[in-house]
Amino acid sequence: MTRPDMSVEIAGIKMRNPVMTASGTFGYGAEFVGYLDLESIGAMVSKGLSLKPKAGNPTPRIVETPGGMLNAIGLQNVGVDAFINQKLPYLKDVDTPVIVNLYGNTLEEYGEVAARLDGQPGVAGIEVNISCPNVMQGGIVFGTDPQAAQEVVRLVRNNTSKPMIVKLSPNVTDVVLMAKACADAGADALSLINTLTGMAIDLDKRRPVLANVTGGLSGPAIKPVALRMVWQVAKAVKLPLIGIGGIMNARDALEFILAGATAIQVGTASFLDPGAAQQIARGMEAYLAEKGIPSIASMIGALEV
Amino acid sequence: MTRPDMSVEIAGIKMRNPVMTASGTFGYGAEFVGYLDLESIGAMVSKGLSLKPKAGNPTPRIVETPGGMLNAIGLQNVGVDAFINQKLPYLKDVDTPVIVNLYGNTLEEYGEVAARLDGQPGVAGIEVNISCPNVMQGGIVFGTDPQAAQEVVRLVRNNTSKPMIVKLSPNVTDVVLMAKACADAGADALSLINTLTGMAIDLDKRRPVLANVTGGLSGPAIKPVALRMVWQVAKAVKLPLIGIGGIMNARDALEFILAGATAIQVGTASFLDPGAAQQIARGMEAYLAEKGIPSIASMIGALEV
Amino acid sequence: MQFKSMVLSNVEVSPGYFRMRMTAPQELLESSPGQFLMLKVVDAIDPLLRRPFGLFDVGTFAPEYAGCGTQCYTEILYKVVGKGTKMLSALHHGDLVDLLTPLGKGFAAGPAGEEKVLVGGGIGLAPLYYLAKDLVMKGEKVRLFAGGRNRDDILCITEFERLGVETYVSTDDGTLGERGLVTQVLEQHLGSGMRIFACGPTPMLKAVALMAQSHGVPCQVSMEAGMACGVGACLGCVLKGANHTDETPDYRCVCKDGPVFDSFELQWS
């Protein structure tokens, strides 16, 4: 029996399988060495980078919710230059594409961060976070308004020759409208979903649990919403999609593929099990082998409605 | 020790405590006799009624998801006239306010259903569902567009002298905008949230699990989103609010009260435990008694941010 | 009723099939065969919903511990198919579960003196044991046709035989009883003066229902559907009634109008 062909390509980024790690849930990669083989997965996505180092929010920053978690990390990161100097060299020796997730506190900053990454051979592509719901400035406006999103995407497009993935927010009335806007503005691929905005309350203290009051909901709880949005966008937009949201195992991942995703990202699952991404990749291949499906490509968007 | 005062009032509807049953999860009330005392709760909300009897969607109509469930019942109901003739008489003898949830397949139908209920003394108030995401016509447009919502609310306002609660959809970019629109159009109170639109896939069959493809997500999974929306609307709108979404126990319920809700509705929890609403009411009172809080009214919106 | 029940025993009776006995209040002795229970496996949100199981048996026993009179029990017979039943299979004596029961409409025994023909496919046998016990107690002549894919799917036949039920076993692969479908074996025995009570996969029930109708034999079927509430409130578990059309829809709740239906009540196409 020949092994199923698990390889996929997103906007020119060739991946050995469709399993990527989601931004903000896999550190800068090195944290997971010893728990999985970085060369067993399709691609790694870095923590979201900004122009300057960013402190993030006060604590508490995370809280468990039913079937999920809220985070209000506040996009703490080392900044794009430190990433290039300190984190990227290690990753260059790993034979797995590195995709850099980035955001700007202002429109201009988006362009500037993209520009700094453009010359870096170790960067296989960028993922533009227009959707982070945690920060007051930045993400929130761009990700929920089609015009603002287009401005960001156009500016980044003008500052990069790398494959550009735009990451969509689920906190919108019409995700298809946002997807089309980003496609028109020059995105090479779309990833979805980022976190749903939520809140948790400490009853006895009569206070929000998170110092930031609201945070982003991730984990299995959001999977049905994510799956719905991927399916909706897949029907409406021709770009390759990356499905994200509550993927815990290979079956979850394959459901996103059927809904129309070319690849998927593993987020919260890596907290429960630092080897999750590798196990999911392995489990997907095992499923195809068992069912005699020759290639993952044949499953993309193969849902029968 | 005196018992805490649990009574609340929503737009003139006096309730012995803030616990209501959510539309579509408590049948027409009679189904739950034997599991709880209908006179132990604050109010009952009927299944959503339309002008004519409605068949609802093909099956499967429900599926469990992580920490939640999707439903695509398709608003199956006996129709407003059958409700008045067959269901209401029984409920008239129960000393608990009955609130009728209603929707229309067209704008006009909303007005017509409201008009038929207006003369009914057994109806304490109406809850206008502008937010059901299951039906192709009807709910979907009204609930996600401020202008359309206003039209519905104004029309119903002109056809009813009953207290009018408007039930908001969470599937919007800005729930505050929707809340303000409904307030301006004459709503006496707002209830939120209805279900989040989601989807489930049967991997082996390569088909959506629900015959309707998408459905409404309810249950504990959505609680953080619901809590956030109640808090946002409470800050922006003066109307009394009814908090709904993933309330499983008394602590959950009290969190919604702190966030700014005057009352709460118990939905999916009644499936797990048909006596849930009564237990939640009892548990809320016990919490206040234990903490020496004299009245539930003092907790409404008492979150310290 | 809703009550907390203690697991008394939970035994694997065949690979992947378990029989679990639980304490129950005396009122459950008033239940009818064909009714079911909804079980909450854990006091946590995973799995979230209750799981429905037919009543396999209801009865009384004398507990081992002194100072306690007879106690009522109920049993379920279940197949491990997913998360909930897997967790269920790990319970042991002393664990607590939360039950709603008796739910739904059970089998109508029908007039005395008929031949009562029970037809079970795989785990569909579960509610038929309680029914057989009831019919035998009423002095009826009972036959059981039990089918499965292979011999592991033929459950608790000795228990039926101990009641005095005449049993006919068939398996798809012939590893136990006749080779073939249970409906093929059944067809050879069909005649007048019979009443059929069937439970099993929907294709089997359809075959039995149509066969019974064509032979003029009255037939009741116990149906399955995904359920949330079990009490007729969510409208999640509906099936199409015989006269259902898209224009004049006629849906029946499996949990409240069923799970047992007269075969003429339902649409089989």
Added chain:
Amino acid sequence: MQFKSMVLSNVEVSPGYFRMRMTAPQELLESSPGQFLMLKVVDAIDPLLRRPFGLFDVGTFAPEYAGCGTQCYTEILYKVVGKGTKMLSALHHGDLVDLLTPLGKGFAAGPAGEEKVLVGGGIGLAPLYYLAKDLVMKGEKVRLFAGGRNRDDILCITEFERLGVETYVSTDDGTLGERGLVTQVLEQHLGSGMRIFACGPTPMLKAVALMAQSHGVPCQVSMEAGMACGVGACLGCVLKGANHTDETPDYRCVCKDGPVFDSFELQWS
């Protein structure tokens, strides 16, 4: 490392406090006192996240069953405070849990010959037993100051005494040892040539840290924070470093830079 571990025993040592022993690979013998583990209670999504616990003990034992050499174990001492710890307390011998360990940075023993002063508040005692064992094996003189609200919160003192540790107990209500805060008792004994290792509620750690700093005694504290990943990836568990300001922020990960910090590393205001 990540591994499946079998529960060997799980005993309530004081009301609401449990001590659980689990199998572990030999490599865990290389861990340092102060390091911790992340435990997944059930293979389900409720509770979703792993729960962190300090290593209470690590060692070897000879299993009862024949044909098996010595086996490594680890122990945790935990207080039932919520859902996860409640489920944990229901586990028994033979149940499996999933562990990530050893995580984080443990205690630095410091130069030989000092007096090693351990300060534990309530469940904060947990990582100090492994530390005491280690220090005693190195031939150090070890004192333990253990405080709690009442005598039920004073845990496993006999175990420390058996190691030869001199113990000082205090409770808020005087039901065991001196009446008062552990810090009051500690203050009377503070002097030069000592090194403090403290674990407990943050207000206690703050008092100990400031007291130690004013007496010029080196002090390490083991901190807590809500955690998701345990490996430094989520940035959920940060504390403010000593020089943190809103303009020049300096956050430290409890899971990776800690849980043990030198008292000077952190901001206590």
